[in-house]
Amino acid sequence: MTLGTAVAPAPHALRDEDAERLAALHRRCFPEEAWTEESFAALLAMPGCHGWLTAENDSPDSPLTALLLARRAADEAEILTLCVSPEHRRQALAKRLVGCLIETLSQGGTAELHLEVAVNNRAARALYGGFGFVEIGRRPDYYTDGTQAERVDACMLRLELCA
Ligand SMILES: CC(C)(COP(=O)(O)OP(=O)(O)OC[C@H]1O[C@@H](n2cnc3c(N)ncnc32)[C@H](O)[C@@H]1OP(=O)(O)O)[C@@H](O)C(=O)NCCC(=O)NCCS
Structure with missing residues (x-):
């Protein structure tokens, strides 16, 4: 997969003080199951939790455009x-x-990403799929569909990383 031709702002590593902006973006993207500022603050304080964000501009108050949070x-x-x-x-x-995540994990010797x-x-x-993740199982009725009327299976994906 190519990395695309659009010029995107450089990602920044997540910091404790980003919790409020992370929650605001998460709420817009997952209105039915939004994580709170307190949830993000707690996750960022956990060992092994890390990630990246992009924002509209470099101002500390700039709305976020994207976030990724992972745990190792x-x-x-x-x-x-x-x-x-x-x-x-x-x-x-x-x-x-x-x-960013795959590169960091690979350099750190992580074997698998789920x-x-x-x-x-x-x-x-x-x-x-473009990164090579493969399906390794399903969790039946794991998510709501937003209306609460139907539930949707979760697909479990794994990527083996090169050391
Ligand atoms: C899924 C999501 C994170 C993709 O973000 P994005 O920045 O738009 O994705 P990218 O522009 O980096 O696209 C990367 C690849 O993903 C695939 N893709 C992204 N959006 C797609 C769409 N609407 N339809 C089909 N393929 C899509 C394509 O393969 C694309 O590669 P290409 O541009 O070379 O074709 C975004 O749609 C989103 O935030 N959705 C809501 C939250 C969510 O579902 N998060 C994932 C939970 S695991």
Whole structure:
């Protein structure tokens, strides 16, 4: 997969003080299951949790355009959440952040990267498929579909990283 031709702002590593802006973007992208500022603050304080963001500009108050949060434990890692603001999609921001994570984990000797995604999330599955993630299982009825009326299976994906 190519990294695209769009000029995207450089990703920055997540810091404790980003929790409020992370929650604001997460709320826009996952209105039915938004994580709070306190949730992000707690996650960022956990050992092994790290990630990247992009923002509209370099101002400390700038709205975020994308975020990725992951957790590493022993020689495995997991993507906890990834989202891009609706008006900044298809500009290779997610590709950029996942690329940052894979490069960092590979350099650090992590062997496997895991995540879960709704089976009907066509955009995310195409993104991860492009990086070589493979399906290793399903969790039945794992997500709501937003209306609470239906539930959707989670697809468990794994990427083996080169040491
Ligand atoms: C999934 C998501 C993160 C993709 O972010 P993005 O920045 O728009 O993705 P990119 O521009 O980096 O696209 C990378 C690849 O993903 C795939 N892709 C992205 N959006 C797609 C879409 N709407 N339809 C089909 N494929 C898509 C393509 O393969 C694309 O590569 P290409 O541009 O070379 O064709 C974004 O749509 C999003 O935030 N969705 C809501 C939250 C979510 O579902 N998060 C993932 C949970 S695991």
